[in-house]
Amino acid sequence: MQAASAPVETAVTQAGANVTLACPGVSEHSLVFTLEWRARARLVEYAGESTTVWEHRRRLSLEPGSFALRIRPVESGDSGVYSCLVNNRPQPEALVRLVVQDVPDPPGRPLIMGFTSRAVNLSWAPPQDTHNSPIMHYIIQVRVGEEGDWDQKNAIVTEANETSHQVGGLLPYTVYSFRVLAVNAMGPSRASKESYYMVTLREVPDGRPTITTAHNTSATSIYLSWRAPARDSIHGEFLGYRIEYRPREQRHESVKEIYIRDANVDSHTITNLETYTQYRVSLQVFNPEGPGPSTTVLVMTDEGECRSVTIPDLDDLPHQQMMNMLKEFVPRLLADDHKPPRIEISQELPDTTNANEKFLENITTGDETENYRNPPGAIAQENFMPGARKTKSD
Template sequence: MWRFVAVSTVALLCWTTCSAEDGALRVFAGANLTLPCPHHSEVADPLMVTWSCRGCGRGPAPVTVAQYGRDGSVSRSDGRVRLVLPTFQLHIYPASTQDAGVYVCSVNNAPSAESITVTVEDVPRAPQRPLVVSFTSRSAELSWAPLYSQTGASALRYLLQKRRYDPPAPWDLQHEITIPDNRTTFNVTGLKPFTAYSFRIFSVNKVGRSLASEPSYPMVTHREPPSGKPTVVKTFSPTADTIEVIWRPPDRSEMNGEFIGHVIAYRPRDLDGAEWTTIDLPGNVNETTSYIIEDLTPYTEYLIRVGIKNMVGLGPYAVVRETTLEGVPDRPENLTSRCIPTAS
């Protein structure tokens, strides 16, 4: 004769991954789900125990989850399910949302008025692909739509990640943005001008985070005037009326747009009211990195400025000073002569 001892409450089988009330059990997806057979304390051979579930992600009709036959055989609905003998507890691991439903344990096909309602809490579904609805040179406004699951797992908040798209870069995990409520729009700030970005969103509830959404389609922030200036490497005067300037362009990240040329401006240092003479040097950013300024005044100190420009405007100048070499003195003009008598 089998002796079957029933557990009087579901709470005895619930640990940190679930919560229990009379006739109900709430468990997290991925946890152990163990149910007692809340029935008679003693049954006689021949014995047949059947666990059935109504709901359980398989339709509204009850389905057999596990069964112990009179010949001692055990049948199961899938590999996650097993019967713990001799108590006939139903053990499911790992639990999934399809295991949510109303469970009944019957002995020898006898009707049972007792049941256990199981709710499986899971992470929410990933939201839909975020859309960039507007942007500036340093920000982007995003919008997305949540996807709801049949279990009702909804997002309590969202997480946002970004990455540079060109040149390709990994997702920026260190600067992940937490959106503190379940709103579905957000303005991302702190972006760089004229830079391609992509964004993705995670849904989060008390169970955990969802998979990542599909990344947004790439976008490029607006241009700004260059924020960097060239580094002047060397200046010298090859001749009395020329000065050569050699420089290194700023980093690409400081150009903030398509490079269209360098600009050199100069004037005598001591003539405060003098106008700057400006020279535009179009071309590739790395092709032109030196220039000889001609037709200068010998032995004169000049202020020289070097900058870059893009399609939006001109960036800050690098300013240096250099003095032309001394030249050959000019020929004297308007000479006069006179006789000086000698002493006798």
């Protein structure tokens, strides 16, 4: 009988188990003078009272009486066809096929096939040996940075046994690497070699700087200080800050820009501004892709230097003459500048009759008529011109 035509008995087991393979045609009552177990090579030999183990001495042995081959424990590499030759017979009575199921070998190193700012396409080779159990799916593990830990808790499980996958949910301008595990009915394989490092593409920042201080330092300057947004919101190389400003009442065409090309700067003074003007000031961070969202504040420049105006003594003037003289002073004062100046009054008005109060209620200042309800005298004089200050004279 040829070995090729001998019947085959199959034994299936899992790696790590203990296995006993019976010698076909031999029982406890058989008369055995010599016996040899073979697979790819000679394994165990029995002759008379002597037993020799040629391979895997710590795991292989003969069972007394039945001459069965014991393998403890069995490994995936033990899979194969075994033959038991009794009393120098040239052919075995039957062959024994041992099938050892184990976790698969690791897949090939994953390759980066393409990427964006938020996703990467991976491809890898399947395991060389699945160890008698087909691949069901793969597990992809992600590592952020060159020194980070592998994120095993949030590993990606593929839906099938395809050897490519798109990994999403990544962050822009971030270093990543990947590794893959194959899974069969026995469990997951060892991890593959890690992919080569890659950096996702940039995006414009989505973090806003926080303005901590914004105030005028003079009639023509504004001071800003700020705190940078979180680093992971920059999404690229942090190049610096962009300041945009314009008078609040003017159109967008009047916007001016300042670029601060140093990410470590945290304050700046804007100069050469208009006096006593409310400005709309915006601050952004920027990277090579452009600026991010802005933080905006409104800041007023100072009123400027005081102008001293001397009003003649009004004590002895008739009411009509006093009214005519003040009507002449006010428009001329306003004509010097299109914004209300600060006025230093060097003469406190004396108490007058109710006619003076009626006059103060109807003084025309430029384009508007200010109506005042305060009593006549120093307080009324202070109020009729916004920003005026009074000083008492002897």
